[in-house]
Amino acid sequence: MxxxxxxxxxxxxxxxxxxxxxxxxxxxxxxxxxxxxxxxxxxxxxxxxxxxxxxxxxxxxxxxxxxxxxxxxxxxxxxxxxxxxxxxxxxxxxxxxxxxxxxxxxxxxxxxxxxxxxxxxxxxxxxxxxxxxxxxxxxxxxxxxxxxxxxxxxxxxxxxxxxxxxxxxxxxxxxxxxxxxxxxxxxxxxxxxxxxxxxxxxxxxxxxxxxxxxxxxxPKLYDPYFQLGFGPGFPRDGQLRVQGRAALTLQNEQSLEYLCTVSRFGQSKGSEVPVSVSRYGNQHQLQVNVPIRGWSTLHIFARSRTNARVKKYDCIASFSVYNS
CATH class of the missing domain: 3.10.620 (C8orf32 fold)
Known part of the structure; x- marks a missing residue:
């Protein structure tokens, strides 16, 4: 099927x-x-x-x-x-x-x-x-x-x-x-x-x-991940075990803006959560708050930095997260 x-x-x-x-x-x-x-x-x-x-x-x-x-x-x-x-x-x-x-x-x-x-x-x-x-x-x-x-x-x-x-x-x-x-x-x-x-x-x-x-x-990768300039060096572990905060490192030469949501496990619609981003060369280090205990789904959204009034974020990846 x-x-x-x-x-x-x-x-x-x-x-x-x-x-x-x-x-x-x-x-x-x-x-x-x-x-x-x-x-x-x-x-x-x-x-x-x-x-x-x-x-x-x-x-x-x-x-x-x-x-x-x-x-x-x-x-x-x-x-x-x-x-x-x-x-x-x-x-x-x-x-x-x-x-x-x-x-x-x-x-x-x-x-x-x-x-x-x-x-x-x-x-x-x-x-x-x-x-x-x-x-x-x-x-x-x-x-x-x-x-x-x-x-x-x-x-x-x-x-x-x-x-x-x-x-x-x-x-x-x-x-x-x-x-x-x-x-x-x-x-x-x-x-x-x-x-x-x-x-x-x-x-x-x-x-x-x-x-x-x-x-x-x-992880589950959506094609905008590659269209935004991320290469084949994507995270190899789609399961994250955390204690209140998830840490991710992504590789991209471009300057990007990120938005993250957390939902009940396997669901696409979630609530926006705080994310902090540090960049070192092509390394984008994300720290994401995970408010749900147990299993949940974390979606990462991204967009190129522009001055456009309407900011469209594309989902680039999702991860299964266990918050103990």
Whole structure:
């Protein structure tokens, strides 16, 4: 089963071998490709062959083919929230049958996105695999074992380089008014591993692969963590045992403002709590008051320092905290 999650945002108003790829960031160069995909006539989407041929016909490179198929899918296939609790709707007789069903119904879950993407690329002559594994989607999973293999995503081979993508998360975490969150398009492996753990080690694409126990200890990281400039050196322990105050060290070259909330364990809505921040070079040391005894969930929000009147904080991480 694939579980959908949404990013948490606070807005405050003030009177003031398998060779992994190098990092490739989405850019404005995709604008024309994305527009072509979004405006594809429905008459070409009756089957995988005609759709793939239409989308990739003008493409000059394999990267263009991958992008145009991704752009069509995130703008035309919706996440089927109703099917999350309906296991019978997720059954399929073959991968190709399921991919065709998703294309026909214009909706699917993570497996549907992964398989349709795979077969559209196969028609275009590009190797792609669907990868099963564990995904950290809920705050209660911060620092705790994830027991079920409940997610599926893709790796794609572009000119002998492997890249990672998660189309389902690109759709479900898209900012309001946008078709996708492109953080999950060609995500660097060292960032992707923070919330995705494949059942087969080779699909980590890391020089030093992690084991499941290491992955289970990670906090819940939201993609704004990386978009704000935090790197792969994120805290490795998502469980904090404290006595009234939690101490965290984050690494970022930028000057940031922080806001913290504490809620009952596993809940997303909490109460703002005092936080003090000391910075030493790229080290941001946070001291956070934790008023709840026993287990609770600590959310860390951050924003770049600006003079904007409306201050929008994005949730970057959550931790499971035990206050004795």
């Amino acid at each position: 694939c579980r959908r999650f949404l990013p948490i945002v606070l807005v405050l108003v003030f009177c003031v071998g398998l060779k992994p790829a190098v990092v490739v960031s989405p850019s404005d160069n995709y604008g024309r490709i994305d527009s072509y995909a979004r405006n594809a006539p429905d008459s070409y989407s009756r089957n995988i062959a005609t759709l793939s041929d239409y989308l990739t016909g003008p493409a000059r490179t394999d990267m263009d083919k991958v992008r145009v198929i991704y752009a069509w899918m995130v703008s035309h296939i919706r996440y089927d929230q109703e099917a999350v609790s309906n296991r019978s709707s997720q059954r399929y007789y073959s991968e190709l049958e399921y991919a065709n069903r998703v294309l026909r119904q214009r909706k699917g879950l993570c497996t549907g996105y992964a398989l349709l993407f795979k077969y559209l690329l196969k028609r275009a002559g590009i190797e792609s695999v669907n990868i099963r594994g564990y995904a950290r989607t809920e705050d209660k999973e911060a620092g705790n074992p994830i027991k079920l293999v409940d997610h599926e995503w893709n790796a794609v081979n572009i000119e002998d380089e492997w890249y990672l993508l998660d189309l389902a998360w690109a759709v479900t975490t898209a900012p309001t008014g946008e078709a996708s969150n492109d953080f999950y398009f060609l995500t660097p492996p060292e960032l992707f591993i923070s919330q995705h753990f494949p059942t087969e080690t080779r699909w980590q694409f890391l020089d030093q692969p992690l084991n499941k126990g290491e992955f289970d200890r990670f």
